Amino acid sequence: MTSVVVTPPALEPVTVAEMRNQLRLTGAQEEDLLSGFIQAARQQIERETRRALIRQGWRLYLEAWPMGRIVSLPIAPVLSVDEITVYDLDGNGHVLDPSDYTLDRSSDPARIRIGLGAGVPSANLLGAEIDFSAGYGDNAQDVPAPLRQAIRLLAAHWFENREAGTDLAMTSLPHGLDRLMSVNRVLQL
Structure with missing residues (x-):
């Protein structure tokens, strides 16, 4: 990560x-x-x-989904998740629909819960990129x-x-x- x-x-x-x-x-x-x-x-x-x-844009690179498809973000405080792109084994990117994940700001650091079946199947997942905004304002x-x-x-x-x-x-x-x-x-x- x-x-x-x-x-x-x-x-x-x-x-x-x-x-x-x-x-x-x-x-x-x-x-x-x-x-x-x-x-x-x-x-x-x-x-x-x-x-x-101060508000800044971050990108988190993942090689696979963590256990339970819960991703802890490395920086706090998180203002928003801007986009999640998953890559299949051919390197094709697929942007997840915002309904496929939820941002949990109640924990520190914040976490993203990725819905089961979102994007490509885990066996075909080459990696993922999570773009998010962090900062106090x-x-x-x-x-x-x-x-x-x-x-x-x-x-x-x-x-x-x-x-x-x-x-x-x-x-x-x-x-x-x-x-x-x-x-x-x-x-x-």
Whole structure:
């Protein structure tokens, strides 16, 4: 099971202006650098928590249906299932009708239940692709405050400790970062 981002988020959950305030910077000389730190921090927080922060499109690749035809999605929160394509042994794709599956958002991570007989028979299944949208929403304000604060802390840490070889940069992370992420981490089953 492999998953990839197919549509990245349209914006970051933290603005450059918010980072300038966090760092108490008055000038705009290093906006590109701050923007890069914000993006990298968001990506790190997303990897650590297994959460998408701003709406983004994902694709999950499966070689076969899991037991019971229940697919746990690797990223949370899931906003929608956009399309499920199953491939037969000849490599022909068949898009499942939305009535052939249900999205269960009550579990964390969300699950998709594939109906029996949906698509091609399991013996003839070469693989499947599940396209879904994940994230808290389209706006920075949709992202929980602790995760936005974690991005600011991590980006500020990287801004202040730019030398990769220093002992401080190698051994420390901002105080409280692990706590901000831990309550939002999706458990891996």
